[in-house]
Amino acid sequence: MGSGYPAGILLGVLDAPRRVPLIWAGLSLLAFAGLAWAVTGDRSPLDGLDQWGRRSEDWADESAPLVEVLRAIELGFNTIGMTVLTVIVASWLFTRGQRRAALFAVMVMGVAALATTGLKLVLGRDRPEWQDTFGLHANHSFPSGHASSAAAFAGIMVVLALLFIRRANLRRVAVAVAVGWWLLVCADRIFLGRHFPTDVIAGSLLGLAVVLLCLAFIDPRPRSTAANVDPLPEVFTSQRRLAVILNPIKVEDVGQFRSVVNAMAVESGWSEPRWHFTTIEDPGGGMADKAAVEGTDLVLVCGGDGTVREACAELAGTGIPVGIIPAGTGNLLARNLGIPLYLRSAIDVALNGQDRAIDLVDVSGDGLADTHFMVMAGMGFDAALMEGVNEDFKAKIGWIAYVISGLRSLMFPAVKFEVQIDDDDPTTHRARTIVVGNVGYLQAGMPLLPDASIDDGLLDVVILHPKRFLSWIPLAVRVLSKGAKSDELIHRSTGARVVIRASADTPRQLDGDSIGAGRELRMECVHGRLLVRVPR
Template sequence: MTPASRNRSLGSAALAALLFGILAILVTRDRAPLDRFDVEGRRLEDWADDSSFVVDVLRIIEVAFGTVGMAILTALLVLALVVRRQRWAAVLAAVVMLATSLATTGIKRWLGRDRPDWQDTLGLHENFSFPSGHASSTGAFAAILVMLLVLFVRRTSLRRLGIGLTVGWWLLVCLDRLLLGRHFPTDVIAGSLMGVGIFFLALAFIDPRPRSIAARAEPLPEVYASQRRLAVILNPIKVEDVGQFRAIVGAMAEESGWSEPTWQYTTIEDPGRGMAERAAVSGADLVMVCGGDGTVREVCAELAGTGIPVGIIPAGTGNLLARNLDVPLYLRSAIDVALNGQDRAIDLVKVGGDGIEDTHFMVMAGMGFDAAIMEGVNEQIKKRIGWVAYVVSGLRSLMFPAMKVEIQIDDDEPTVHRARTVVVGNVGFLQAGMPLLPDATIDDGVLDVVILHPKQFLSWIPLAVRVLRKSAVVDELIDRRTGARVRIKASVDTPRQLDGDSIGLGRELWAECIHGRLLVRVPR
C-alpha cells in the first residue's frame, strides 16, 4: 500500500472517530440538541406496530443479522477468501469484524446508555444501547464487501449492482433497529461510524491485495541471459480504462526488472495472430496477452513452438484456459504471475472440419448442446451480466435434439452413438467450473472425450449429479474416451464451438493433440 493510500485510510478512520466521539459526548452528557432527533424513533416504531407482518419481517432481520448471524457470515466470508487464496483479504475481514465486536461491547458497557422505553416488547433488549451492535457489525461487513467488489469484480455493471445491494442491506438492518424501537437514531449512526471507522483503520495497516511473487520468492534461475523484453497484446474492448491498464503493467514490469513493454492492440480483422507474429519476430522474451478466450487462443496458436512464454491476463467471460492453469482472475495478480511466474509446457490441439479452416484450440471443442449454448448467447446480455448469459442460453437449449454420431479414437474402429453433445477436452474444468472431464490434464499428450445423452428432460438431473461427483461410471448417459486423435461425424448439420466460440454448423470435427507445444506462465 502506498503512503498516499495509507494516509487516506487513516484520514477516513480519524473522521469517523471524530464524529463518533461527538455523538458519544452528546448522548451521555447534555444531549438536549439531539433529544428531538432521537424521539423521532418513537414515530417509526409506532408505524411498524400497525402491521403484524412488518413486525414479523423485522424480527427475522433482527435475528438473522445479530451476533450469531454475523459471526457465521464472517466465518463463511473468511473461508471463501482463504479458499480463493486471498489470504490478506481474509485477514483484514477477520480483524475488522473481531475488533468491531469487541469495541462495540466495550463502549456499550463504558457509556451505559439505556434502551428506548418504546421498544417492541417481544424479545425485549435490556443491555445497553449506544452504539448499535447490529449497525456496527453490518457497517463493517458492508465496507469489507464493497472493498472486495472494487478489487475483484471487473465488470462495471456487476460491481455497481453488488455495491448497491450491499448498501441497501446495511440500510435495511439499520432501519430495522429503529422500527423495532431497539435503538435511538444516534445509536444506529454511531454504530455505523464505528464499523466503517475500524475498517479504514485496519485497511491502513493490512493491504488486502495479493502479495507479489517477486516480493516473496527467490528469482528463478535463467537458462540463458535475457534482455527481458516484454511485448503486450491487448484486446482494448476487454478493459475499462486502457490508459490505466498500461500504467499498471508498465509500473509492475519496471518493478520486476522487465524492459518498457511494447504495445499492440487486436482488431476485428486480426484478433491476435498478426500481433503475436510481430512480437516473436521483434525478439520478445515474454508475450503478455490480455483478452478473452478467443484472443488468448489466437496468440497462443501463433506462438506455439517458438519457445516464447505467454503470460495470460484473463479479461473475458469464461477465461477457461486461465482457470485451468490456476492463473488468478484478479488483474494485478495475473500480471504478477505473467512477469514473475514459472514456465509450463502445455499441449496444443490442432482442429479442423467441414467448412472451417484448420486451426487450434487450447481448452475444448464440441458439437451439439454445448455449441448451441454458445451460439444462443446474446452478446448485449453477455456484456451486462457476464457468465449468467450462458446460463440463460443453456436453459433455452436443454432439449437440444439428440443426434447420431460416429466417433473414431486414434486408429481404432469408429463407434456409433446417440448423443445430445460431444465434447473434446484438453483440460478438466469447463464453464462455471464444471468438472466434465475430471481426468483430463493439459500436458498429458492425450485428449479426453465425453459423450452425453440425457434421453429426457429430467435425465439432466442425474447427469449433473454424476458430473459434479466426478463419477467414473460409464454408460449411455455419460460415455468417456481418450486418445491423441479424435474424429467426430454427425448425421445432420450440428452447431460446433472452439473454446466457447461458435464456429457454425457442420457435420465433422477432428482434433489432434500436439504434446508440450506451448510455454505459458503459471503461478510458482
C-alpha cells in the same frame, strides 16, 4: 448519509497511500465523537432526531407482520448471526488462497465488536423507553452493535467486490446489495425501537472507521509472487523484453490497466512493455506474430479465451512464454492452469511465475480453415449454447448469459455421430453433444473431463445423451461426482487424434467461440507445443 457513502470512500482508498484511509477513518471517528458528546450527559441538541425514532416505532407497531419481519432481521443478524457470516466468508477466502483478505475480514469484525462493546460500557446510554416489548434489551444503547457490525460487514463485502468482481455492472449490483442490507439492518433497529437514530448513525460511523483503519494496515489484495519467493534462475540471459497483447473491450479503463502493467513490469525487472491492441479483423494472431518478430522474451495476453487462443497459436513453437491475463467471461484456460482471475494477481503470475509446456490441438473440418484450440471443442448442445448467447447481454451480466442460453438449448435434438479415436475403428453414437477437451474443468469447477491434463499429449472425449429433459439431472450428478462409468448417458474415451462426423449439419465451437455448423471436426493433440506462465 447516502447509500453510496461507504462504497465511495472505500473505492477511493484501495490503491491510495496509507495516509488516505487513515484520514477518512479519522474523519469518521471525529463525527462519531461529536455524536457521542451530543447525546451523553445533559446535552440534548439532537433530541428532535431521536424523537423521530419514537414515531417510527409507533408506525411499525401498527403492522404485526412487519414487526415479525423486523424481529427475524434482529435475530438473524445479532452477534451469533454475524459471527457465523464472518466465519463463512473468511473460510471461503482462506480456501481460495486469499489469506490476506480472510485476515482482513476477521480483523474488521473482531475490532468492530470489541470497540462497540467497550464504548457502550464507557458511554452508558440507556435504551429508548419505547422499544418493542418482545425481548427487551437491557444493556446500553450507544453505539448500536447491529449497526456497527452491519456497516463493518458491508464494508468488507464492498472491498471484496471492488477487488474481485471485474464486470462493472455486477460489481455495482454487489455494492448496492451490501449497502442496501446495511441500511435494512439500521432501519430494523429504529423501527423496533431498540435504538435511537443517533445510536444507529454512530454505530455505522464506527463500523466504517474500523474498515478504513484495517485497510490502512492490512492489504487484502493477494501478495505478489515476487514478494513471496526467490527469483527463478535464468537458463539463459535475456534482455527481459516484454510485449502485451490487449483486447481493449475486455478491460474497463485501458489507461489505468496500462499504468498498472507498466508499473508492475518495471518493479519486477522487465522492460517497459510494447503494447499491441486486437481488432475485430485481427483478434490476436497478427499482434502475436509482430511481437515475436520484434524480439520479445515474454508476451502477456489479456482477453477472453478467444483472444488467448489466437495469440497462443501464433506463439506456439517459438519458445517465447505466454503470460495469460484472463479478462473474459469463461477464462477456462486460466482456470485450469490455476492462474488467478484477479487481474493484479494474474499480471504478477505472468511476470514472475514459472514456465510450463502445454499441449495445443490442431483442428480441421468441412468449411473450416485449418485452425486450433487450447481448451475444448464441441459439436451439438454445447455449441448451440455458445451460438445462442446474446453478446450485449453477456457484456452486462457475464456468465449468467451462458446459463440462460443453456436453459434454452437443453433439448437440442439428438444427432447421429461417428467417432474415431486414433487408428481404432469408428463407433456410432446418438448424442445431444460431444466435447473434446484439452483440459477438464468448466466454470465453477465442474469436472466435465476430470482425467484430462493439458500436458499429457492426449485428448479426452465425452459423449452426452440425456434422452429426456429430466435425464439432465442424473447426468449432472454423475459429472459432479467424477464417475468414470461409460454407458449410453455418458461415454468417455481418450486419444491423441479424434475425428467426429455428424449425420447432419451441427453447431460447432472452439474454446467457446461458435465456428458455424458443419458435419466434421478433425483434431490432433500437439504435445508440449506452447510455453505458458503458471503460478509457482
